Amino acid sequence: MVINGVEIDDTFAEAFNMRGTRILITAQNLRWAYNAANAMTGFATSVIGCGVEAGIERELTEDETPDGRPGLSVLMFAMGSKVLMQQLETRMGQCILTCPTAAAFAGIESEDMISLGKHLRFFGDGYQVSKQIPDANGKLKRYWRIPVMDGEFLTEETTGMVRAIGGGNFLVLGASQAQVLTACEAAIDAMRQLPNVIMPFPGGVVRSGSKVGSKYPKMFASTNDAFCPTLKGVVKSELDPRVESVMEIVVNGLTFEDIAVSMKAGIEAACSLGKDNGILRISAGNYGGKLGQHHFKLRPILSGEVSA
Amino acid sequence: MSHITLTAKAVARSVDCRALLPEALQGKTVAEIASIKLAANLSVADVFEVSVDTASEAAAVTFKNTTSAHQYIGFGMTTGQINVVGDAGDFLGAQLQNGVLICTGNAGARAGDRMRRGMLLIEGNAGDYCGSDMMAGTLGVLGTTGAHLGYGMKRGTLLLAHTPAAQATWVDCGFHKLPFLNILYKSFKRLDSRFAQISSQRVQRWMGDMGGLGKAEILVIQS
Numbered sequence: 001m002v003i004n005g006v007e008i009d010d011t012f013a014e015a016f017n018m019r020g021t022r023i024l025i026t027a028q029n030l031r032w033a034y035n036a037a038n039a040m041t042g043f044a045t046s047v048i049g050c051g052v053e054a055g056i057e058r059e060l061t062e063d064e065t066p067d068g069r070p071g072l073s074v075l076m077f078a079m080g081s082k083v084l085m086q087q088l089e090t091r092m093g094q095c096i097l098t099c100p101t102a103a104a105f106a107g108i109e110s111e112d113m114i115s116l117g118k119h120l121r122f123f124g125d126g127y128q129v130s131k132q133i134p135d136a137n138g139k140l141k142r143y144w145r146i147p148v149m150d151g152e153f154l155t156e157e158t159t160g161m162v163r164a165i166g167g168g169n170f171l172v173l174g175a176s177q178a179q180v181l182t183a184c185e186a187a188i189d190a191m192r193q194l195p196n197v198i199m200p201f202p203g204g205v206v207r208s209g210s211k212v213g214s215k216y217p218k219m220f221a222s223t224n225d226a227f228c229p230t231l232k233g234v235v236k237s238e239l240d241p242r243v244e245s246v247m248e249i250v251v252n253g254l255t256f257e258d259i260a261v262s263m264k265a266g267i268e269a270a271c272s273l274g275k276d277n278g279i280l281r282i283s284a285g286n287y288g289g290k291l292g293q294h295h296f297k298l299r300p301i302l303s304g305e306v307s308a
Numbered sequence: 309m310s311h312i313t314l315t316a317k318a319v320a321r322s323v324d325c326r327a328l329l330p331e332a333l334q335g336k337t338v339a340e341i342a343s344i345k346l347a348a349n350l351s352v353a354d355v356f357e358v359s360v361d362t363a364s365e366a367a368a369v370t371f372k373n374t375t376s377a378h379q380y381i382g383f384g385m386t387t388g389q390i391n392v393v394g395d396a397g398d399f400l401g402a403q404l405q406n407g408v409l410i411c412t413g414n415a416g417a418r419a420g421d422r423m424r425r426g427m428l429l430i431e432g433n434a435g436d437y438c439g440s441d442m443m444a445g446t447l448g449v450l451g452t453t454g455a456h457l458g459y460g461m462k463r464g465t466l467l468l469a470h471t472p473a474a475q476a477t478w479v480d481c482g483f484h485k486l487p488f489l490n491i492l493y494k495s496f497k498r499l500d501s502r503f504a505q506i507s508s509q510r511v512q513r514w515m516g517d518m519g520g521l522g523k524a525e526i527l528v529i530q531s
Contacts, residue, residue, distance in 0.1 A: 026487075067490045103487055129525070131446070131465070131488060132425060134495045138366070140406075145488050154488050 001299050003268070005275025006282060008299055013169045013263070013284040014292035018053075018077045019084045020164030020254055021114065022107030024060060025096060026071035036102035037072040039095035044076070044087075045201045048221070052078045052087040053166060053252055055198030066105045066135075067154065073107055075198045077166045077252045084161060085114045092155070093120055097146070103154040106141075110160030117144045117155030130157075166252040168259035168296050171209070171227065171283040172270050177245040179278030181205070184247050186273060187266035194265060196258040197251050209248045209285055224285070242280055260296060260306035267302060310334055311364035312341060314356040316373040322397065323355050326380040330367040330388030330407070336360075371396075376416050382409040385426070391500075398435070401428035404445060410501045417454070420447040423464065427495075431502045439466050442524065446492065448503055461517045461524035467492075468528045471512070478516035478526060485509045486527070 001008040025040070027033040037056050044054035053076070060071040076091075078084035096104045097120060104116055121128040124146040131143045142157040172187070174180035188204035191197065199205075214222035225231050226238040227246045239246070249266055253259040273279050284298055297305075312333045316323075324346055333341055338360050342353035352358060367388035371381060379397035382390045386405040395413035402421040414432035424443045433451035441460040448467040457472045489509045496503040511527040 066494075067487050068494070069487065069490070127523075129463075129465075129523075130444070131492070133446075133488075133491050134408075134498075136494070136498065138498070143488060143491065145486070151484060152486055152488065154491075 001302065003271040003282075003302070004273075006271040006279050008267075008302060009281060009283040010299055011284050012286055012289070012298065013167070013296040014286035014289060015165050015167035015169075015259065015294040015296060016079070016292045017294075018047075018079060018164045018166040018252065019081045019161055020075060020077045020166075020252070021084060021088060021159050021161050022057070023074045023076065023088075023116065023159055024065060024071055024105040024107040025074060026060075026065045026067050026069040026103045026105070027099070028069065028101040030059065030070045030072075032099065032101050033070055033072045036096050036099035037074050039099065040091045041074055041076075041200075042095075044091075045206070047077075047079050047083075047166070051083055052076050052091075053198070053200035054091075055200045055204075055252075057195065057198055058192070066156070067103055069103070075196075075252070075254075077164055077198075077200075079166075081112070081114070081161060088159075089115055089119060092116060093123070096155070097123065097148070097153055100150050105156045106159035108160040108162060110162050112161040113158040114161045116157060116159045117146075118157045120144070120155060121146055121157075162254060164252065164254050165256060165259055165294050167292060168251040168253065168263055168294075169248055169285050170263055170267055170298065171246055171248050171281075171285060172279065173227075173239065173243045173246050173281040173283060175242055175244055175278035175280060179273070180245040180247050182277070183270040183273050183279045184249060187249055187270040190265040190269035191249070191251065191262045194258070194262045196255065197253040197262040199249055199251050201250055204249060206248045206250055207246075209246070212287055212291075227283075238283070240280075248285060256294060256296075257306050259294075260301050263296060263298075264301050264304075264306065267298070309362075309364045309367045310336075311361040311366075311368045311370065312336075313359045313361070313370045313372065314341075314352070315359075316371065316375070316378060316394070317355050317357065319355050319375075319377050321350075322377050322379055323350070324380050325371070325378050326383035328352070328369060328371075329382065329385045330369050330390065331386055333369060334367050374413075376414070379416065381411075382407075382428070385409065395432070400430070401426075401447075404428055408499065410499060410503075412501075414451065419449075420445070423447065429496075429499070429501055429503050439464070439524075442466075450502060458517055458524060458526060460520050462521040463523045464525075466524070466526045468526060469506075471528050472526065475516070477519040478514040479518060479522075481513040481515055481525075483510065483512050483530065486511060486513075489527075 041054040057073040065071040121144040129145040209224040210221040370391040374394040392411040398416035404423040417435040436454035510530040514526040
């Protein structure tokens, strides 16, 4: 398969079951909503070292937020419910509670509800106030008002936790680092228009793809040498002589379809720059198909097959 | 769900309405409701015209033409909505457990007494001891309030349109803009009530009753 002169490898991205949640963050204005959301989703690129993978899903208008203020939607993913709950509480306490004017609300409904402000309320030292208020559908929701120095910190008691998928990905292979980065930027811009997904790495792009294992016994993972352009000829390389740079876009989402649709949009945007702009191949990262529960096959996805 | 309308007949005595809750009247016919005893020698049919709309989306009871003689409306209500189109007597919404109670007229003494949850919204004036011993929930009054407001109130919110008389056991916490009010006001928007018109998030806050637990609040809406 070739799109605009760019070869599409007959391969697949291997992804894993995760637990996910969505939080709505509001503030006096978008500047302070971003300050809170950027802090909350900071150091959340990979579960390997960060516990969770998180990112800003999209901006919310005043009509879309519970308190009628500008806001942002944040998605957070972890390998298990316990880690997700721990990380959410920690990040709520250190990043949202501390941020001037910020408030946090549930962004997803589920049978599994996890603590958002349920335990954070004790910061109020006895002066916290609980309010149960019906939503637009008449369903009662519990909020906590916690006195803080800028006024009151408002948070919903719980948010929903759902089954999700993490680790959808594709690799952009090109003739130069600058050209590959430009293609990745185009892909990220396209993928950020879509709901229910985040790309957790810096700017949505990761340059240090990894393989399982290492020559060093204590290392579980190490550099993906088969895709390192400076090791061509030394290792069993996946790269031909034209490729000087490879970058990866990792995408987590609420469903298989969400990830497949975003991968399609991202790959098409990257390919739109074409061979003339140094974009040579699109590939994907996998572990031979034995570790991950979900396989995102590039060619079927680009042909419009977005279901598992 | 049933929406029951109880249109009050003229009465020369007080009427205890505590049996007339949405959850208690659900599924009952007009005849069954009319035969409910309100006192030893008083049934619903003696003091109310009854009509039932079984096509309603929510469990609700609407009282019409009521006066200060109609006491204990919404006493201990746990779900649904009660609309009082008229005045209400003492103990309106007392021991309210949940649901919404709207009164378009004036309420008697001890409105919201020992209320634990839910919303009691009085568009007119409230009598003495409004919110007495209230444990939680939201009680709004657009008119004036009587003496001993929030007497013994433990937790919960009194949302007022008019500044009440100063009381020794309520402490002025100053003026504030509270974001949670936007959520509360949004919940008012779905109600057919004058409370749906409130929009100001700026309030003066008191905490009390310091004679007891002292974790309740009075919020006076500022224009």
